[in-house]
């Protein structure tokens with residue numbers, strides 16, 4: 001069969017978006033890995049599936065699969081692309097949507113300028129929320145990684161994040177420390193690893209080594225987690241401009257149980273049809 005898809009990106013974090021309301025398909029994880037391959041497939045960091053909601057108060061169900069085929073709880077850049085996609089495909093006339101994800105409900109609003117504002121829910125710091133094996137909740141934890149002590153913060157945005165503060169993101173050991181921390185036994189479901197350089201209380205630079213995809217040009221939930229951990233530690237203050245390799249996001253968080261609000265762009269690249277074998 002031929003599967004219709006749209007290629008999109010949010011700040012260079014790229015997606016294959018598939019409408020499973022107008023067409024039927026089931027993708028096995030080895031098919032996802034093949035499609036994600038940048039040489040032999042379409043190439044993407046995450047696959048996003050648009051499905052009918054299962055709950056009556058939701059507009060859609062939004063499912064996310066990493067390039068390695070694993071299903072995950074949340075994707076911030078994907079959420080913005082999801083909102084643009086369902087409006088552009090005329091799957092809805094609403095400009096404000098409630099969507100169901102594995103990590104919990106999200107509220108998405110498309111502004112007249114095309115930027116998308118997402119209520120990402122409240123960050124959670126309790127180690128069990130990630131999960132992370134630590135005795136206590138704390139703004140900073142210490143972990144032995146490859147025999148070296150490492151200070152890090154943790155947060156769940158539905159999906160798990162560790163955040164390390166660095167002097168300079170350009171020279172941060174993303175390709176070595178990223179995978180080492182991602183597979184550390186203290187994170188039984190692995191973790192997305194953010195490297196954060198603080199420029200001022202309202203501006204950071206960030207690189208993220210993502211679970212199931214490696215380093216991406218941007219990670220929306222990673223940006224939310226870095227800002228949440230920084231505000232909690234008292235080194236950042238809302239609003240915060242986050243500069244990622246692929247561009248900028250604006251994050252606002254009032255603290256406590258208030259939701260993290262993420263605003264940024266979502267772009268359509270091309271549409272296509274691909275055989276599913």
Ligand SMILES: N[C@@H](CCC[C@H](N)C(=O)O)C(=O)O
Nearest residue numbers: 075076077159211219220221
């Ligand atoms: N790129 C995403 C996050 C995608 C999921 C992540 N790799 C995970 O495994 O949790 C974003 O923009 O948030």
